[in-house]
Amino acid sequence: MRSFSILLSAVSRLRSAATLAAALALPAAGAHAQTAATDTTTAVCGPLQPAELCVDFDASRSVDPAAGPLEYRWDMGDGTTLTGLTITHCYKARARYQVVLDVVVPATGEVRHAERTFDVNLLLKPVLNFSAGPTLKARVGQPVTFDALDSVLPDCQSVVVIWDFRDGYTQQGRRVEHSFRKAGRFPVRMSLRGYGPGACAASNCVSQEVVVEP
Numbered sequence: 001m002r003s004f005s006i007l008l009s010a011v012s013r014l015r016s017a018a019t020l021a022a023a024l025a026l027p028a029a030g031a032h033a034q035t036a037a038t039d040t041t042t043a044v045c046g047p048l049q050p051a052e053l054c055v056d057f058d059a060s061r062s063v064d065p066a067a068g069p070l071e072y073r074w075d076m077g078d079g080t081t082l083t084g085l086t087i088t089h090c091y092k093a094r095a096r097y098q099v100v101l102d103v104v105v106p107a108t109g110e111v112r113h114a115e116r117t118f119d120v121n122l123l124l125k126p127v128l129n130f131s132a133g134p135t136l137k138a139r140v141g142q143p144v145t146f147d148a149l150d151s152v153l154p155d156c157q158s159v160v161v162i163w164d165f166r167d168g169y170t171q172q173g174r175r176v177e178h179s180f181r182k183a184g185r186f187p188v189r190m191s192l193r194g195y196g197p198g199a200c201a202a203s204n205c206v207s208q209e210v211v212v213e214p
Contacts, residue, residue: 045189047206053090059072074101126152131145163190186210
């Protein structure tokens, strides 16, 4: 089997992710009770960081002058097979996949099996994603459910989810309820506080604005 030069790239892209189960370490019993906030800082949190489930592959720099045009067959590792010089595939779950590329030489019918393989690990990057519902608008006294969805810090042994509702109250837990006592715009912050080992980030936060009407 003749070898040839193939230069490929795989780039993960952010896309809206479905709600996925994630193992988060919850606080001790009783820690879900709502408490007055002691942190009155105005630190700015970033936008939501959903799970990265979509991957791009580009083989446009592949060359084999002697073979002529080439065809590309991609086994995406989840039962999906795609063809093309450049492809995009969105997985349904955060997991680790092995992508295998077969190259076909139409001029000779030669099939170069497993010409390249790629390790696509969607579990490496943090996910900071939460929902507020049923909508981001509520009325004074109306319970709003906040869900950390698939948020996770992969490098941490345990993670605590902390909510700052920006109205003087905080709460802990992956899924909580909160009722605002006055009208206004509240940039609710969700923080993931990670514990051990050394590579674990101490804290990460994102925010979404909830509009509360009288």
